[in-house]
Amino acid sequence: MFTTAARPTSDGQSSITYLEAIRAAQAKALADDPRVFIYGQDVGNFGGAFKATKNLAKEFPGRVLDAPISEDAITGLAIGASIEGMRPIIEMQFADFSTVAFNQIVNQAATQFWRTGVPCPITIRLPCGGTSGSGPFHSQMMEAIYSHYPGLVVMTPATVDDAYSMLLAAIAIDDPVIFCEHKFLYYHLKTDALPTEALPIGKARIAREGRDLTIATYSAMVHESLAAAEELKSDGYEVEVVDLRSVKPLDTDTVVASVARTGRLLAVGEAWPWGGVTAEIIARVSAEGFGLLDAPPARLNAKDTPVPYHPNLWTAHRPTARSIAEEARKVLGS
């Protein structure tokens, strides 16, 4: 076991973005495995709405296919192809639109292995999360709702390295994987080289070490939490940040071990507050590590409204470094 080095965000020289890592992982999967193909809206010659499949149709003729605006049928087709031994990757143009495919994902793909014994190795890429100006239907975080269903693996990579290595793992896994790639990180994160090794799926990563408070988080909120930790450092606090990497399976052990060191817990997520990943973390740590807690655990999520369009509202809707630091101070002071 080893830890992937956390690289800083854009250093001016790095050239591989989170988005390019996703493109590169798909290119590698297509090159290495003839069973892999990509199906989704505008993924062909156009290269995808975010260019995550740029040039792949040209490089791999007949294996990167444009789909009609039919998320249900896109997913159903992938499930059928997987029964025939293929390893389809499907792109939902925005995670929000996966609700149209919800039935195929949770009732067909997620139940197939348990019902019939035939695995369903499909990868469903969900460009998720908020970017300013995207509004209620192009900004959602979907990890909580898919994690609720048995039979799905839900990945939430927060780094360029994980975007690459976890997508390759997702394609290799014999189960349906919901791959939540964060749109805000697409261009925001850069690195200088693709990773050659990776943590196993299901293992969280300590993104920053500390002794006073554990922030357990995932996806884009890892970076907001790291910035909050930096801010709190000037107050004399050492905050530990745990990047969950995958929310199902959820690496409870690493979070509990961290809380054993810090005695305090703040769970941060960009999704809505009712239920979800942060509630799950609080429940598990409270049940399994109650005696480790020196203060009541806390959670911070987006507000309980649809994701707003205007940047003034959007910035206030989801957790930011500032609001995380503010919440962290409450936990540290209690």
Place this chain on the structure above:
Amino acid sequence: MVQTALDPGAAINITSVRDAFLKAYRLMFLARTLDEKLASIYRAGKIHGGVFLGRGQEALSVSAGLALREGDVFAPAIRDLAGRLAFGEKPIDAARTYLGSVLGPMRGRDGNIHRGRPREGLLAMISHLGAMISVVNGMLLARRMRGVTGTVGVACLGEGGTSTGACHEALNQAGIEKLPLVMVIANNQYAYSTPNTRSFGCASLVDRAVGYGLTGHAVDGTDLTECLRVIGGAIEAARAGRGPQMVVASLLRLCGHGEHDIADYIEMKAKTAPSGRDCLKVAEQHMVQQGWADATAIAGYQQEAVRKVEEVITTAQREPTPDPYTEKWSALATEQLLEGRDVYHGGPADI
């Protein structure tokens, strides 16, 4: 799946209309007999969950199953026991699934008509109607990508299921990809209790075919001769590369939605109309009129079916039911990814 339930060990070699008809009739009768046996066990309180019969739809269903070959794909809907048996599903699979035998394909995890063997081309339908069509599309597309030719896929649905978005998306998809899909729609006049007038506004569902880029065919679903001809023709057209096909059959569901449903909403005029005929009786009369089988021969077929049904029901009733203590409560194929297990070390060896 290739050998049908009635002829274990016998090669399928239909050389004449008569042989095809008799074979179809025997399978229809076997399906009807098994259905009625299951209904009777249900009424005795010995089946958990619902029982859903194909009564009145056997001619349509069997014609689809018989035109398929080994290596084809069949996605039956809830009233397709006859088609399943014709495609090669063993009657014991139905008995075991209904009776909860752990030896059945669903092992007590799913029941009744939610059974199948996907790797053998027989899909196990989920309850959400229209959802299986795009899965068949995916199997057919995968075959095309891998250079496998000459196979077809049949997806069955009632007219009620055609109102779903899933059905629309999948038929449009089949039209785009020009897949060898045959969509078989049984218009049995009622979606549970909802009549055609509250299900669709078009004159005939077959008119929708052209909108999807499918070739449409209408057929009298009570007439086995016509079903064999029209559905057989549609399946051969798809197999020959002439694109996706749609067959819409007119018939009447001669039972409730499930055996819990007394179906008192079915209007008398529907029952007395030609489309309300019982396809099994119509087939029987045709056999006799043509001189293909006499009363003795028909009685022989019927006894054969009853014997077979008794055998599989008795077998399944003796078999173990699932044990929650030994059940592997695992929804993932990758066990290391189950929560509480060791972390996953699989994936690409070197990245």
